[in-house]
Amino acid sequence: MTRSSTTRSRHPIRHTVTAVAVGLLAGTGLFAAGPAGAASSAPSPTPSARDAGIRAPGEAYMGWTQDGAGRARPTPAQAARASSLAAATQTPGIDVSSWQGNVDWASWWSQGTKFAFVKATEGTTYRNPYFAQQYNGSYNVGMTRGSYHFALPDNSSGTAQADWFVGHGGGWSADGRTLPGVLDIEYNPYGATCYGLSQASMRSWIAAFTGRYKALTGRDAIIYTTTSWWTTCTGNTSQFSASNPLWVARYNTTPGTLPAGWAYYTFWQYTDSPLDKDYFNGDLSRLRALALG
Template identity: 45%
Template sequence: MRLATFVAFLAISTTASPVEKRADAFGIDISSHQGSNIKWSTLKSHGISFAYVKATEGRNYVNPYFKNHYDGAKKAGLLHGPFHFARPSASSGSAQASYFISHGGSWSADGHTLPGALDLEGGCAGLTKSAMVSWIKSFSSQYHSSEKRYPVLYITTNWWKSCTGNSAAFGSSHPLWLASWASSMGPLPAGWRSAAIWQYSKETGSTPGDQDRVSGGSAALKKLALGH
């Protein structure tokens, strides 16, 4: 990600519409691709109030910049949360949840830590729809047993339909992080009436990195952190 471009974009996007800025909380999600030199205080000054940081993938990868990213976001006063990139074909959901928790994925009821998120994308991993639902339930059950919170589920509506058969089994308990790179969210997956987080822009060329927003501003963001 080219940080100078990112900051310039934020300066425009977060000041062009004061009403929109008040109505939503803006955030980013990052991984090792962004490197270690992220100016967190600058991002905060340009309207960023939360960040999700990739912690793990499968059961054999830890983001080498995770601590740097996570501590940086925390020190700057941003709400922060970890996410796990799922590899459903590699090992069980419960095993990956345990790996995630052991390598930065835990949650704290401190009002600043967002619940861990499960990043589901990249095809159906050769699983049937029912097997994918079972895998997600396995991950979720293990995470909830340890952290007393259900993980946020990061998905696109198309992925959810293709890989779970549009299951409605998670909407009442799991916050939705919807990826929809358009001017509006579009249709939601079955079971959810709203999205807790909307990833509305993804890094492409000179476009800034992944950008997210929470409708309802800081109050809704705090509610997500506290789980009520």
Template identity: 40%
Template sequence: MRRPAVVSVTALGALVASTVAYADGIDLSHWQGTVTWSKVKADGVSFAFMKATESSNYVDPTYAKNVAAAQAVGIYHGGYHFARPQVGTAVAQARWFVAKAGPFNTAGTLPPVLDLEVTGSLTVAQLRTWTTTWLTTVEELTGRTPIIYTSPSFWRSHLGDSTAFHHYPLWVAHWGVSSPSVPGGWPRWTFWQRTDSGTVSGIGGRVDMNRFNGSTADLAALALKTGGSTAPAPPGPTIPTGAATTVSLAASRTTSAINGSVTFSGDLTSTPAASPTAPTPKPVPVATRTVTLSARDAGSSTWRTVTTATTSTTGHFNVSVRVPRSATYRVSWPGDSTYAASQSGLVPVTTPGRTVQSIDLHATKPRVRPGEQVMIYGHVTAGTKGLAGRTVRIYKKPLVGGRWTRIATKTSLAPTGWYSTTVRPLRGRIYKAVTPGTLWYVGDTSNQLTVRMR
């Protein structure tokens, strides 16, 4: 029997107040929905990074509106590009980003940001080259020095912990710690994403929270403004500071059939502070709390909520879900006035590739009189096995030129994957059948079938 994969991390409540007061900010995208920026400002947020673009063909639909609204209330703002690295695409992605998010030269605007979270299957050397090309292109186009957003583990694993990028300020993503780990030999972090579970007035649900490593005068200068102070920044929104908790996550299997059932389980616990009578206290269960299981699909940057579960009197939770595709899972506890928020480590669950299906097309008569009935039919198969329940769309077009027109939609039948329809052509026609792709199947188009007049 395969042993469950189990991971856990220390609570976000372990974040403690530093002796230095950092300016607080957020980062967000369209997933946060409508934002009331006046309330965000009133809650002590000094800056906000917003998703602007992804790859070379996507623009976040809320970016322009959020930039204008943040600027109107005096929040420093900046745009980030979610990278989709592929060989030869760095310049195109950089130009797309600057064209949609630029020009980055107005007062109140923070430097452009490269968000590095996926590799695009590039090697370490290829990803270093891609990253360098994107950064230098954006710097040439904007005159600003871009910021690199990354996590310590990603930078060390996929860029070989390179020390060649110190020219660019570091925005490090490291949750559940009192001080972030700095990869790549950077002498310091400039921004620190400390949690994805913050609560800020004016924003529904949770939001990523960040700190700036410097004074308000330093932050103003970075945003092309004057002013601020060299004194410590005033505190912004806080993360719940109840008793620290730890939440674990286990998967009953880490490889599943497409749409197979996987059971996720874990425990939410809190460890009391040590005392003379209990120098090594044992964890105690956190009962009757609702935890949320989330998933990030392979190749995606977005987390989606899968389901919720309530911990038992022993702090345990257990939930079974269908796994439609390869994804990484985590469970989170948002915290309350008694217990601080916490988040598990990541558990990947992989599914096999989509099934390759084939579709063919035949006719009972290759030649007919005008208006004579003829059956056109075929089978949807995977290898030698018929596939039932597959959608089949049948199209026709003239013998010469013309466009394809759908004439029927059928469903393949057991046990052979059979489908059919009848037609009464008045003149020669060409037919084809298409079974569309889904999460489980690769789409396919049949041979083209010609029916002529006698």
């Protein structure tokens, strides 16, 4: 299968980047391809992650699974129903990672897509090699854009990962079209569901990340998760609901029950067909107000 800007199959083919391309990226100070400096002892994806197309560290993407057992795809009817329910009051957007490669942003803009989130980093080694094209390209066609960090709480501290994220694409600027960064914390594609952390330790890890992110940027990070993972791995804490906007993932006709403390979601990832699609819970003026801070 060739790389497409509009599709990601259940078993995507891992993109390769030539040595020349790597050199060019390194020369510009942008983003190295693959998990830079990954050691041979790096964890291997779980069978369910491999089923979702993840073959190596760095290849995880937002919403790779809904329940830890594989990628649960919505039916076309569910996706259509979710779209019809939200279209009148909410703002459509998409999220992308290296799986989408160079995205045809003009095409998505013409389809009414108003915002985009781009994977920037994972752990403390990986940087999305397509980040510049995706992050700048979405902005250049008129979208409000943001970036996200795929958390690996068993890899390093929340503080270290926030530093890595902000240093490699996760920053924020008060231009009215750059959204605060996202902590993508969900099922572990490389091992134990809760990354080997107790619920108390997970809450502490999230607090370290979000606290450091705010100290560096002045903004509260958005938290992306599923209600099932949040309940299992944090004890369904409401600790962050007063400060951090919620981005809930649920591929169905409604976002369903939200994690404790959040009375409403700010973003909802409702389908992955033909790629990850999302809604902001408000009109475009409110989205830009969130971006402006």
